[in-house]
Amino acid sequence: MDIKDIIKPENLVYDKSKLQIDTIMHYCPGCTHGVVHKILAEVIDEMGIQERTIGVSPVGCAVFAYNYIDIDWQQAAHGRAPAVATGIARTNPDKIVFTYQGDGDLASIGAAEILHACNRGENMVVIFINNAIYGMTGGQMAPTTLLGQRTSTSPGGRNVELNGHPLKITEMIAMLPGVHYVTRQSAHTASTVRKCKKAIRKAFENVMAKKGTSFIEVVSTCNSGWKMTPVGANTWMEENMFPVYVPGELKDNDKQVPSEKN
């Protein structure tokens, strides 16, 4: 069979979501942001909530997220996306609000905002891209940087006496009673991308049912910041990030028996 006979509209099995704008993304080759943007666009498209969804983009590489997905966006000050999303969600209860933040934004300068927004149980989705580095500004050490990891501000590796331990903010958030659903995913292979998409869809369904905050951490790579190839960065993430940031479900109030609910 000739290739031309296979490439026909009736045989189409996978295509770019129509919510994704035809702009070439500014991200580096192999960046996990692109995969998560794609999953987000697919989920919003499949659920048919394009008109009702408002995203809050952070400061960081994903600051230009509004250029790539055709929904309403608001750009927030550094770390303040949960506070902005709180205002949007409270004044527009019929809208579906999500924030999209990196680890420098969420776990460092915005740690107070995210903890209190989650503790209040604001009705929103939080997508947390954890690549253990400040990617946009040149690969500096972040709160989530692993012990011994080399960055431009820790050239000898992160030292526990000088810099402290990596911050497991997702575990902290899972302890808060206001949060409904907390999970940690990755998006580096086809199977993990499918799992991550399922988790994001579940989070959006929780918000539609007004169940409270749903928090999704995506363990990601920053091959430019880590000074690796995209494929090498994925392998390094599996070997070094996963033992510290273990993928899996941390909290799901749907699965708990009523007496155990917070």
Next chain:
Amino acid sequence: MAKVRGAVVVEKEGCKGCSLCVEACPQGVLALNKEVNSRGYHYSYMKNPDDCIGCSNCGMVCPDTCITIYRVKI
């Protein structure tokens, strides 16, 4: 002979040559081209088009969403 045939179309100008699709392909169909696109990246292409089964793993992992996949049963 395979019962399922697939085909992959890579949007040449959108590809950044990260080679994640090459790694994800279980059939070894994709490879990076020796030639470059207008932005200087070695874009991905179907090196062994006869082996493609249209599993869409490459499309799933592509960060730049530049892969379209077709599949047909024979």
